Amino acid sequence: MQCANMLLRKIVRSSVLPFAAQHGMKKDLFLLSRTLSLSLCLKQDKACEPSEKLDLDEWKKVMKSGLQEEVSETVSEPKELSSLAAARETLEMWRLAGRAVPENISEEQLKTFMECPSKSAKKKYLKYLHLKELRKKSHKRKMDEKRERRLEAQDQASNTDETKKSSFVYLSSRTMDKVYHWRAAQSMIFGQPLVFDMSYEKEMSVREVTNTVKQIVLSESCNRRTVDPFHIHFCNFKDDSLYHKEFIKHYGEAWDKLLITVTDQCYTEIFPKDKLIYLTADSPKVMKKFDHDKIYIVGSMVDRSIKTGVSLAWAKRLGLETAALPLEKYLLWSTGAKNLTLDQMMHILLTLKDTADWKKALEFVPKRKYCGFVNKPVKELKKTLDLINTLKLRKGREGVEKQFAKNHPKKYTLK
Amino acid sequence: VQPPEKPLQAEEWNKLREDFHLPEIFEEVMLNNMIRCNSPIDVAKSLLTHVAKRNGDIAYNVLVKYLTLCVRQGQVSEIRDVYDIMKVRFKILESGAYNLLIRGLSNSDQWRMALTLLEEAKKIMIPSRTCYESCIKAASRHQEMKLAFELYHEMLAKDVVPTLDVLQSFFNFSRGMNGAELQKQLFGILLYLRENQIYPHKTFMQSIKLWFESIPGGNWRGNLTKIKDSGQCPVCKQQLEDSNLTEEEYSNLSERIIRDVIHGTDTFRKTSPKEFEAFQTFVENRLPFDIVIDGLNVSHIKSRKMQCENLSDAVNCLAKENARLLVLGRKHMLMNSSNWKREIMKEMQNKADFFFAENISEDDAFLLYATLQSGKHCRFVTRDFLRDHKACLSDSVTRHLFRKWQRGHQIVLKKKKKKKSFSSVLSQQPAFRYDCVVQTTGDTWHIPYKDVFEEKYSYQVPRKWLCIQQK
Numbered sequence: 105m106q107c108a109n110m111l112l113r114k115i116v117r118s119s120v121l122p123f124a125a126q127h128g129m130k131k132d133l134f135l136l137s138r139t140l141s142l143s144l145c146l147k148q149d150k151a152c153e154p155s156e157k158l159d160l161d162e163w164k165k166v167m168k169s170g171l172q173e174e175v176s177e178t179v180s181e182p183k184e185l186s187s188l189a190a191a192r193e194t195l196e197m198w199r200l201a202g203r204a205v206p207e208n209i210s211e212e213q214l215k216t217f218m219e220c221p222s223k224s225a226k227k228k229y230l231k232y233l234h235l236k237e238l239r240k241k242s243h244k245r246k247m248d249e250k251r252e253r254r255l256e257a258q259d260q261a262s263n264t265d266e267t268k269k270s271s272f273v274y275l276s277s278r279t280m281d282k283v284y285h286w287r288a289a290q291s292m293i294f295g296q297p298l299v300f301d302m303s304y305e306k307e308m309s310v311r312e313v314t315n316t317v318k319q320i321v322l323s324e325s326c327n328r329r330t331v332d333p334f335h336i337h338f339c340n341f342k343d344d345s346l347y348h349k350e351f352i353k354h355y356g357e358a359w360d361k362l363l364i365t366v367t368d369q370c371y372t373e374i375f376p377k378d379k380l381i382y383l384t385a386d387s388p389k390v391m392k393k394f395d396h397d398k399i400y401i402v403g404s405m406v407d408r409s410i411k412t413g414v415s416l417a418w419a420k421r422l423g424l425e426t427a428a429l430p431l432e433k434y435l436l437w438s439t440g441a442k443n444l445t446l447d448q449m450m451h452i453l454l455t456l457k458d459t460a461d462w463k464k465a466l467e468f469v470p471k472r473k474y475c476g477f478v479n480k481p482v483k484e485l486k487k488t489l490d491l492i493n494t495l496k497l498r499k500g501r502e503g504v505e506k507q508f509a510k511n512h513p514k515k516y517t518l519k
Numbered sequence: 520v521q522p523p524e525k526p527l528q529a530e531e532w533n534k535l536r537e538d539f540h541l542p543e544i545f546e547e548v549m550l551n552n553m554i555r556c557n558s559p560i561d562v563a564k565s566l567l568t569h570v571a572k573r574n575g576d577i578a579y580n581v582l583v584k585y586l587t588l589c590v591r592q593g594q595v596s597e598i599r600d601v602y603d604i605m606k607v608r609f610k611i612l613e614s615g616a617y618n619l620l621i622r623g624l625s626n627s628d629q630w631r632m633a634l635t636l637l638e639e640a641k642k643i644m645i646p647s648r649t650c651y652e653s654c655i656k657a658a659s660r661h662q663e664m665k666l667a668f669e670l671y672h673e674m675l676a677k678d679v680v681p682t683l684d685v686l687q688s689f690f691n692f693s694r695g696m697n698g699a700e701l702q703k704q705l706f707g708i709l710l711y712l713r714e715n716q717i718y719p720h721k722t723f724m725q726s727i728k729l730w731f732e733s734i735p736g737g738n739w740r741g742n743l744t745k746i747k748d749s750g751q752c753p754v755c756k757q758q759l760e761d762s763n764l765t766e767e768e769y770s771n772l773s774e775r776i777i778r779d780v781i782h783g784t785d786t787f788r789k790t791s792p793k794e795f796e797a798f799q800t801f802v803e804n805r806l807p808f809d810i811v812i813d814g815l816n817v818s819h820i821k822s823r824k825m826q827c828e829n830l831s832d833a834v835n836c837l838a839k840e841n842a843r844l845l846v847l848g849r850k851h852m853l854m855n856s857s858n859w860k861r862e863i864m865k866e867m868q869n870k871a872d873f874f875f876a877e878n879i880s881e882d883d884a885f886l887l888y889a890t891l892q893s894g895k896h897c898r899f900v901t902r903d904f905l906r907d908h909k910a911c912l913s914d915s916v917t918r919h920l921f922r923k924w925q926r927g928h929q930i931v932l933k934k935k936k937k938k939k940s941f942s943s944v945l946s947q948q949p950a951f952r953y954d955c956v957v958q959t960t961g962d963t964w965h966i967p968y969k970d971v972f973e974e975k976y977s978y979q980v981p982r983k984w985l986c987i988q989q990k
Contacts (some may be wrong), residue, residue, distance in 0.1 A: 106649075159568065160561055160564035160565055160568060161564065162568045162570075163564070163567040163568040163569065163570070163572075163577060164600055164604060165570035165575075166568075166571035166572065166575060166577075167571060167576070167577060167608060168604065168607065180651060190611075190643060192641055193610060193611050193643075194613060194644070197579070197609065197611060197612060197613035198613050200578065200579035200580060200609075200613075201579055201580050201583055201613050201615050201616070202547075203581040203615075212956075223645075258567065307784075370987070388878060388879050413788040413789070414785070414788065416788070416879070417785045417788040418786035418787070418789075420787045420791055420879075421787045490889045
């Protein structure tokens, strides 16, 4: 009864009646009043008809009625929110609206969010956090499942009470680590140097630097595990740089024990200039074979915004030789940029160093980027293709011949 | 899932929900489909009732979906009800809901409420351009031009770019209205088009024309026309603004090109300091040039000819009337190869000055520099649109200057097929002598317009004009 009264009052107040009358929305209104009167009758008679009429606006009542207490609470709260809290509220609403927004967000992340220069930057950042959160959650779930399974297995093992002893020599991971370290130490004395140029911090965003460091960590670990590792140099490395901070985050205490050379010197100060080769995708020169006497430099840069020629500019400035991987020569390239990640570079260089087999080495180029491997250089294939095309289009060919004859009358005559 | 045609009872919804493969998102999916099919609102209501009865609450995203349906069907009272419910239920709303509410209410006779909602939305965010658009249109539809213009200026102040639709609505709704202030405001919009080098499309142009002609006692007449190459309007015989930049603009532009395009963050990326210096002295010793040619670009005009032949054709075509030519190229052109014959190169070097950059340097940057240094009369030849260089400039004002300068100084060579023979001749598409932008002299207005609604390429300039003159 009360509800119905409230609704009635509401209708009068919000002047739906005159409006609806004006615009000929009588049907709706009639429906509304009819349900109202019906529900009134029902309440009075307390008689439920079996074929109950559907009350379409009942959800509104439910939504409003459940809120009476909450309203009084919100009123007492201070209206003015700090900008951080307001941002948090907005995020919560976005999450409710079903946008890609993380459930939990730290103060620091919230500040980064607010400092984003544009709406789209904000959206992107939130999506990134959201995906990160999802990944973390699913990882946790998987770990939990694994633990459960392990416990179960243990239970079963203890039930059967059987201690298996294998006849194999057991290699603990510590022993393996020792072997790896031994090799790495050897490489520090005898190994071929490989330089990571750490002078690109200014060109990158914070996220790009973190990505770079992640890739370098991967490359370092795969280098450590090979039979004949490189002697890795981090050149132009400044202490207290963002790189440094990120490395500490990844390695922790192990950072000081890494068997690599870290220096703030430039590679040109350490090595003779004529031995250095800067690897960059922008280089006009294509690498033909891996040279065991040269020192290759890889720019530690993740470049999401496609800044062309940054590392080439460094090589030019220092007057170094440059080279690019022969991707075009061996692969039928389909999509994606020619710049590869640092760990892919490392894999490729290590394979080249061991086997000098381009096909094997270029296996590490992501499969999505190319359609196939070619034995003949791609240029020749293209020539054949062109020839086929001209043969197909006879007319065009005649044109070419005539044109050629006209331009070079002495050398060529039409038969 | 096909949404039902009639409101369903709770049991029926329950059954549908259980049959659905993902019961948790059943309501969302169902409402999405209702929006797509534009189902009757009662069906959605019955679904909401079902949800409310089951859970005692309705999630925010479901409410927003329902709101979308209401807005789509113009159910004003429902929109208001949903707003009331949301207002009580949630402390603040997010931008999506505000967008919908404002759009829904601005089309009704409760449009003033849209304005209060806009105020509310401003507290938590910068309202989107569609929010402003709805409010401005609502205000001008009700002849509240002052209010509409206030909103318009507010949105400009917040760097929210107005849609052409909004601008057009100002002209549509001011038709036949009197008032010096109003006229000033509308002229302001035309100047906005001018400053941002925006070209109205055909229907927008019609709105502008009709507005001008409807000004009481204004005696404006509008005609559609094409401007001659000389820059004279055939209707009113007025000479259009020429495409030259002012001294200040010109020096600004050349400074910025050197700073942003050539040097950028690192001079070594496009050239090297040594090379650039060498080029600077080279240019200064031979100034001024009349035409600067991008040698490599021109050499690719006809694919069936040798590249050096193409270049020599171009040079011959342009070397009339003692014009001083500069051809920019790269060092590899000097190597005798199948495409670059030494004799032809020698011959050309008698007719024009040549500068050969390193093979890995960018010759376009040199092209811009040489042309700008030679002075205002100097033009350049390339088919390149120079978009990457324009993008290097950091602010939009300079980018507009660059575009204007480019239009006035770029010559594009095209091949023209002669009939019956396979040979083709080069033809020049000359640089514009007049500036293609909205312009006025007080008693005339000239407005270039696009024929189609969305012209794809930013470098294309409309050839059609609206000439408006006062008699």
